Amino acid sequence: MILAMRALGVGDLLTVVPALRGLRAAFPDRPLALAAPAWLGPLVDLIGGVDALVPCDGLAPRRLPAPGVAVNLHGRGPQSHRLLHSAGQAPMMAFACREAGHHEGPVWTADEHEVRRWCRMLSWYGIATDPSDLALRRPPPRSVGLTIVHPGAKAPERRWPVARFAAVAAALRDRGHRVVVTGSPADAPRAADVAALASLPPGAVLAGETDLGDLAALVAHARLVVSGDTGIAHLATAYRTPSVTVFDKVSPALWGPPPDRPEHRPLWRGRLLDVTVDDMLSAVDGVLCAPAS
CATH class of the missing domain: 3.40.50.2000 (Glycogen Phosphorylase B;)
Structure with a gap:
């Protein structure tokens, strides 16, 4: 299983859509789980390609399922790195973070658009993404033209x-x-x-x-x-x-x-x-x- 974490809000989730699509394409035969707040479920469904939503709201200690590969789409660490490490000793894709003992990965850059930040991180691990791939599935209309x-x-x-x-x-x-x-x-x-x-x-x-x-x-x-x-x-x-x-x-x-x-x-x-x-x-x-x- 690939376990990606983005335990934040609506805008935060929507800025990692290209990264999630890149992971889906890179691991087509492996389940992709997303650790995120349960209330974001309707949007996760509209993104598509995510096989399971693991309820996770913020970085409080919790039990996460053991992944085959962990992907930190949450932050620069160290708290988010440590939370994913606590799920098991799986390889982790993340920004380098000396405090968390994670020495590989690209360097975090503060002055960077949030969409491109996570695409760049995955690119360092050889995973292709399209930063313009932000679209969601269009649900049936509730009302039109408001x-x-x-x-x-x-x-x-x-x-x-x-x-x-x-x-x-x-x-x-x-x-x-x-x-x-x-x-x-x-x-x-x-x-x-x-x-x-x-x-x-x-x-x-x-x-x-x-x-x-x-x-x-x-x-x-x-x-x-x-x-x-x-x-x-x-x-x-x-x-x-x-x-x-x-x-x-x-x-x-x-x-x-x-x-x-x-x-x-x-x-x-x-x-x-x-x-x-x-x-x-x-x-x-x-x-x-x-x-x-």
């Missing part, structure tokens, strides 16, 4: 102000968009505030009412996604749904969409609050006028 405003993000510093999301939502509604506001259950109050300030119609707030499979279906068949730098932006990239993403201090060169896709527009000024409503609406015009992919 404009999704997603004001939440796990990290507070990535949350663009509610009033600005509401101003964008109202402007898009006035342009004829069917606007819905999505998010996790924890985002529901924030989503309700956006909808109220924008005077959106009843039923526009979907925060807390969609699981990951539902959210993927909404994004796959949406007209537009407007969000901060969080998981839904990576879903938009996976489905090539036009999107505008507000970034905080972290450059989109490290976590943003591929730069050769005009249907995705990252907004980055170095500070979240330096991005204005006019910036967002101008970017929306740009992605909606971009040539169809």
Whole structure:
């Protein structure tokens, strides 16, 4: 069995899709298991090629199945290296980490896009990948042609102000968009505030009412996604749904969409609050006028 680990969130999982596909192609006759949070199961199914999901949320000590080959797609170590080593003395593909006693592998580089980081790591071990292979299987539509405003993000510093999301939502509604506001259950109050300030119609707030499979279906068949730098932006990239993403201090060169896709527009000024409503609406015009992919 090949055991890969990525015990993180939605965006983190979607940035290693090319790496997982490379492993699948390199070991076509061996089971491929992924150690990741169980709640990501709907997305793992949409990636395809993964034979088993091993529940693993974070790096707390746990019992993992003994692999034939372990693959650390989680981080630079040493904690993640040690957790995989605890599953058995199998060969491990990972970045070199002296603290964990893992001396082979490429050197970790901080200034590198997250997709290319893991492709480069596997390339060091002779495994070919395609960094542009980010697509997910397209689920049946739940609704078609919605404009999704997603004001939440796990990290507070990535949350663009509610009033600005509401101003964008109202402007898009006035342009004829069917606007819905999505998010996790924890985002529901924030989503309700956006909808109220924008005077959106009843039923526009979907925060807390969609699981990951539902959210993927909404994004796959949406007209537009407007969000901060969080998981839904990576879903938009996976489905090539036009999107505008507000970034905080972290450059989109490290976590943003591929730069050769005009249907995705990252907004980055170095500070979240330096991005204005006019910036967002101008970017929306740009992605909606971009040539169809």
